[in-house]
Every structure is written in C-alpha cells, then in structure tokens.
Amino acid sequence: MKKNKKMIICFLTPALLFFLLTFLYPICRTVLMSFFSVEAVNDPMDLWEFVGISNFVDLMNTSVFQVAMINMLKIWLLGGVIVLGIALLFAAILTSGVVGKSVYRAIIYIPNIINAVAMSTMWINYVYNKRFGLLHTFFEKIGAHELAMTDYMNGEIKFYSLLAAFCFGSVGYFMLIFMSGIEQIPQDIFESATIDGANKIRQFKSITLPLLKGVFKTCVTFWTVSVVGFFVWSQMWSAPLSSELSTITPFVYMYNVTFGTVGSTQRDGGLGAAVGVIMALVVMLVFGIMNKLIKNDDLEL
Amino acid sequence: MKKNKLKLKRQLSLLPGHLVVGIWCLFTVIMLLWIVAASLSTSPEIMKGEALKFATGFHFENYVRAWTTNNISRFFMNSLLYSVTAMIGSVLISAPAAYVLARFVFKGNLVIRSSFITAMSIPQIMIVLPLFSLATRANLSGSKIVLILLYIGMQIPYTTTFLMTFFAGLSRSYEEAAAIDGCPPMKTFWVIMLPLAQPGIVTVCIFNFMNIWNEYFLSLIFASSEKNMSVGLGLKSVLTAMQYSGDWGGLFAAVVIVFMPTLLLFIFLSRTIIGGITSGGVKG
Known part of the structure; x- marks a missing residue:
C-alpha cells in the first residue's frame, strides 16, 4: 500500500501542477480581478483598486456590451434551434438504415475538423462572394438575378450570413452525439413497436425522442459552451476591423477591452475579467436549468 | 435476386432522407472542391468565375507563392x-x-x-x-x-x-x-x-x-x-495582405495548405x- 502511495503521488503531480497553473489559479484570479479596477492585465496585485461590483454595473450599462449579449443570445437561441434540429433530423435519417451511412456521416462532420479561419475564409470569399460566389452563381443559373445580387457581408443580413456559416459547421458534431444516443436504444423496442403497427415517424416521436432526453441535455450544454467561445467567426466577419457592432460577442468585447487594439475603448483588465465571470455564470446557469428541467432517466445514454 | 429487390425498395422508401442529407453533403463537397480548383487557377480566372475550367492549365505556382512569399x-x-x-x-x-x-x-x-x-x-x-x-x-x-x-x-x-x-x-x-x-x-x-x-x-x-x-x-x-504565429493567425494575415495584392489564387492555396x-x-x-x-x- 505504501508503494502505491508513492506511485499515486508521482503519477498525479505533473498533471495536477498543470491543472493548478492553467485552470485553478486563473479561475480564482479572474473572479478576484472582476471586483477590482485593473489597468493592464499584467499589473501586480498591489496596483489593483477594489471597486466592488461596479465592473458588473458598468458592463450592464455599456451599450456595446448589451449588443454583444443580445447577439450571443440570438446565436444561442436561433442557432441552437437550427443546429440541434438539423443534427437530430440527420441523425434520425442516418440511423434509419440508409446505404452509405458512414460516407454521409464523415462528410457532414468534415467542417468540424477544418480550421475555423480557413472555414470562414471559404464562406466569405467563395460562398458569399458577390462576383463569383457559389450562391451568386447558383441564383444566376436559376434566373433569380435579384437574389444573385445579395450582398451577404453588409447590412442586416451580415449577422445571419455569419450565423448560417457557423451553424453549418456545428451540425456534424451534434449529429454524432445524437446518432450514438439513438444507436444505444435497444433495437427490440422498435421491433415490437413495428409489430404493434407504429410507423417510423410515430416511433421516432414516441420512443426515440423521449429516450434522447439525456443526450439532448448534453447537447444543449455543449452548444452553450461553444456559443460562449464564439470569437474567431466574429473576428473574421468584421475583418479588416477587429470588431463591429452587428457581429460582436462578449468574448470579442472582452478582447477589445483588455488587449485594447481599438483606439476608442480604454483598457480595463477588471472589466474584461467581469465579462469572463458573467460568461462562466451563463454556462453554469444553463447547466443548472437543464439539470432541473430534464431528470436523468434510468436509461443512461 | 428477390432480396436485392427488397433492399432497393427499402432504400426507395428512404429516398427523402437520402435527398436531404445528400444535398447537404453535395454542398460541402462542392465547396471544398471549388477551393482546391481555385487554388490551382489564376486570379483573373477566379474573378471571371471560371475556376473550374483550367483554361490555362494548373497553376501550382500559387502554392509556391503561398508557401514562400506569404510565409x-x-x-x-x-x-x-x-x-x-x-x-x-x-x-x-x-x-x-x-x-x-x-x-x-x-x-x-x-x-x-x-x-x-x-x-x-x-x-x-x-x-x-x-x-x-x-x-x-x-x-x-x-x-x-x-x-x-x-x-x-x-x-x-x-x-x-x-x-x-x-x-x-x-x-x-x-x-x-x-x-x-x-x-x-x-x-x-x-x-x-x-x-x-x-x-x-x-x-x-x-x-x-x-x-x-x-x-x-x-x-x-x-x-x-x-x-x-500558428496557421489560423497566419492565414488571417494572408487574407489581410490579399486585400491589397488581389492574389486570389495564392489565398486559396493558403487555405488548402491550412486545412x-x-x-x-x-x-x-x-x-x-x-x-x-x-x-x-x-x-x-
């Protein structure tokens, strides 16, 4: 037993050390920092000035941050319904016994493994291009000249062109999770339902969906985490500027405030930390609500 | 023989499913193939929307340019x-x-x-x-x-x-x-x-x-x-540079190298x- 103790310590220490330095310490310091006014991120603690919750109050009254939060909410809600909806639909189709399932599955997953900068470059400079883009060419071909002239990178539509491209890349991952959930449902349930005369759609509604509750919970949590981390896409859509109101998210706002490349905003580390804390709270809140709403069934998936 | 027919019939009943997933996959494939095609075309060809014709052959020098000049x-x-x-x-x-x-x-x-x-x-x-x-x-x-x-x-x-x-x-x-x-x-x-x-x-x-x-x-x-810099950041800087140089072929070649x-x-x-x-x- 004593030998084991030595081994446990030797084997765990490096991992714990890394964990301490890259997660535990930063989390604590960010929480602390959010209650202080900190000019530069790397200022030592004795230069910090305690301001209570005023960072949070300031944020709530900052119109740019409000816009960023609303954008995030829109991405979360609208994008979430679209992505999880399509993912579930695709999962249902691919588990229904179609030929070529693994090829379909692989192709749908491809956008997830491609670098986000490369992916958004393809969308912006090819799919959405006004002169030779995929959508432009397609609408020209079918004679919808008006539609072919759409400018996806300006005006009101810009946010939605961003959302569509982001959603397109996210579907594959959630589809895989749904698929593995569906495949874990015992086949004999479906068989006896078929004998009882329930058709495919009825089976999906009465068997698959209720049994996927747990999987659904996981998906919503992961989706929230990925929306909170929404950064690259927003930056790509506002390039050459580093941010722009129509596509700004809290993450981008935090970057501007703390690493301030934009002239007008003053640098404030404390404010940036407060954004981080709010985002972590958002994730926790969603997680809590999902746990309250959906109780885990006996059938753990 | 009969079994095959049964199989075919079953796939036919799944046709709407095939169609939905198929269109999605087709879009993905077209997108990737076009990018690869564009990375082998000249910028004027791309601008004219003729990236898939290869009228002047394959331009592998796009890759050389992306790899060296664009860093x-x-x-x-x-x-x-x-x-x-x-x-x-x-x-x-x-x-x-x-x-x-x-x-x-x-x-x-x-x-x-x-x-x-x-x-x-x-x-x-x-x-x-x-x-x-x-x-x-x-x-x-x-x-x-x-x-x-x-x-x-x-x-x-x-x-x-x-x-x-x-x-x-x-x-x-x-x-x-x-x-x-x-x-x-x-x-x-x-x-x-x-x-x-x-x-x-x-x-x-x-x-x-x-x-x-x-x-x-x-x-x-x-x-x-x-x-x-890592590839993601690097590609973004290539993109910024492209805004001035107009080198579309080089840009798409860089995209392909990155993914x-x-x-x-x-x-x-x-x-x-x-x-x-x-x-x-x-x-x-």
Whole structure:
C-alpha cells in the first residue's frame, strides 16, 4: 500500500501542477480581478483598486456590451434551434438504415475538423462572394438575378450570413452525439413497436425522442459552451476591423477591452475579467436549468 | 435476386432522407472542391468565375507563392511544432494520472475527476487574463515555449478523462502477473499498461493534434510576433495582405495548405475519430 502511495503521488503531480497553473489559479484570479479596477492585465496585485461590483454595473450599462449579449443570445437561441434540429433530423435519417451511412456521416462532420479561419475564409470569399460566389452563381443559373445580387457581408443580413456559416459547421458534431444516443436504444423496442403497427415517424416521436432526453441535455450544454467561445467567426466577419457592432460577442468585447487594439475603448483588465465571470455564470446557469428541467432517466445514454 | 429487390425498395422508401442529407453533403463537397480548383487557377480566372475550367492549365505556382512569399511555411512549421509537442506532452503527463485515477481508491480521487470534467466546460475567456500575466511575469511571453506549455495544460483535463475510461477497461490480471514476476508497479505501467492502452492513446493524440492545429485564441494572445504565429493567425494575415495584392489564387492555396493536414488525418482515420467522439470522448 505504501508503494502505491508513492506511485499515486508521482503519477498525479505533473498533471495536477498543470491543472493548478492553467485552470485553478486563473479561475480564482479572474473572479478576484472582476471586483477590482485593473489597468493592464499584467499589473501586480498591489496596483489593483477594489471597486466592488461596479465592473458588473458598468458592463450592464455599456451599450456595446448589451449588443454583444443580445447577439450571443440570438446565436444561442436561433442557432441552437437550427443546429440541434438539423443534427437530430440527420441523425434520425442516418440511423434509419440508409446505404452509405458512414460516407454521409464523415462528410457532414468534415467542417468540424477544418480550421475555423480557413472555414470562414471559404464562406466569405467563395460562398458569399458577390462576383463569383457559389450562391451568386447558383441564383444566376436559376434566373433569380435579384437574389444573385445579395450582398451577404453588409447590412442586416451580415449577422445571419455569419450565423448560417457557423451553424453549418456545428451540425456534424451534434449529429454524432445524437446518432450514438439513438444507436444505444435497444433495437427490440422498435421491433415490437413495428409489430404493434407504429410507423417510423410515430416511433421516432414516441420512443426515440423521449429516450434522447439525456443526450439532448448534453447537447444543449455543449452548444452553450461553444456559443460562449464564439470569437474567431466574429473576428473574421468584421475583418479588416477587429470588431463591429452587428457581429460582436462578449468574448470579442472582452478582447477589445483588455488587449485594447481599438483606439476608442480604454483598457480595463477588471472589466474584461467581469465579462469572463458573467460568461462562466451563463454556462453554469444553463447547466443548472437543464439539470432541473430534464431528470436523468434510468436509461443512461 | 428477390432480396436485392427488397433492399432497393427499402432504400426507395428512404429516398427523402437520402435527398436531404445528400444535398447537404453535395454542398460541402462542392465547396471544398471549388477551393482546391481555385487554388490551382489564376486570379483573373477566379474573378471571371471560371475556376473550374483550367483554361490555362494548373497553376501550382500559387502554392509556391503561398508557401514562400506569404510565409505560410513559417506558420505551418509553428503549428506543427505546437501540435506535435503538446500532443506528446499532454499524453505523457495525462496517461500516468489517468492510470492512477482509474486504478486506485484514494482520498481526492473523485474531486480530481470532477474538477477535470468541469474544466472542460470552462470558457477560455475565464482563464486567459491571469495566464497572460503569469506568462509575462515568468518572462515567457513572446516565446514558443509558453504556447506549448499552455496547449499541454489545456488538453490535460480532456486527455486524462478520456484515457481513464481506457485504463478502467483493462483487466487487472496484467498487473497481478507482473507483480508475481517481481516487476515494480511504476515499471509495470510504462512497460505493460501504457502499450495496452495504445488504441486510446492514438485516438486522443489525433484529437489533441487537431484541436491544437485549429486553435486560434491562445495563439492570438500569446504569439506576439509573426515568428510565433500558428496557421489560423497566419492565414488571417494572408487574407489581410490579399486585400491589397488581389492574389486570389495564392489565398486559396493558403487555405488548402491550412486545412489539408487535418483533412487528410480525418480521411484516413475517420473511423477512429468518429468512434472516439461517440464513445469515451466528449469534446469535438
């Protein structure tokens, strides 16, 4: 037993050390920092000035941050319904016994493994291009000249062109999770339902969906985490500027405030930390609500 | 014969499904193929919308230009360095921890496990500021080492959790046999248990490689100069430069260079990768 103790310590220490330095310490310091006014991120603690919750109050009254939060909410809600909806639909189709399932599955997953900068470059400079883009060419071909002239990178539509491209890349991952959930449902349930005369759609509604509750919970949590981390896409859509109101998210706002490349905003580390804390709270809140709403069934998936 | 007909009939009834998924896949494939085609065409051809005609042949010099003039080579090598070192580093550190957590009952085991799982959903935005000041105070900012260390750290919760399920699935009889033969437990791990977990290690290595290859934010914050930039950042700077040079062919060639490594990995190992996501893995 004593030998084991030595081994446990030797084997765990490096991992714990890394964990301490890259997660535990930063989390604590960010929480602390959010209650202080900190000019530069790397200022030592004795230069910090305690301001209570005023960072949070300031944020709530900052119109740019409000816009960023609303954008995030829109991405979360609208994008979430679209992505999880399509993912579930695709999962249902691919588990229904179609030929070529693994090829379909692989192709749908491809956008997830491609670098986000490369992916958004393809969308912006090819799919959405006004002169030779995929959508432009397609609408020209079918004679919808008006539609072919759409400018996806300006005006009101810009946010939605961003959302569509982001959603397109996210579907594959959630589809895989749904698929593995569906495949874990015992086949004999479906068989006896078929004998009882329930058709495919009825089976999906009465068997698959209720049994996927747990999987659904996981998906919503992961989706929230990925929306909170929404950064690259927003930056790509506002390039050459580093941010722009129509596509700004809290993450981008935090970057501007703390690493301030934009002239007008003053640098404030404390404010940036407060954004981080709010985002972590958002994730926790969603997680809590999902746990309250959906109780885990006996059938753990 | 009759069986075939039955099969065909069944697929026919699934036609709407085929159609929906098929169109989606077609779109993805067209997009990728067009980018590859454009990367082999001249800029005027691309502008005229004739990227798929190759009227003047294949222009591989786009790749040469992207690789040398646009400096993609440097970003490529940087990302390769980050991905490979952090991939190896995180496994070397996580595998022993995962083994101990899966095999032994001790105080704090459960706490460590659940902290690692929680850490996986902590937004980066929450931890990046202190990491930045830590790196500055350790005089590490502006070096490649800080990114490598951070990437290792970022992957540890996921790698450990993933490998834990693998070690838990290995039979204890290996260790018992080794103990009878007089092999000390630590040696048993490195010589016997680690090789046995190879399938899991390969999978987690692929994931870590792809995650780090595609990472953007940490690289933006910590690669202060162009010489440390990863492919994502580098591609963005190529994009900015393209706005002035109008070199579309070079841009698309750069895009292809950036996505090719992960795409090839995925094409050859898609079974392992998809299996990994749906079984033990929880992170994409």
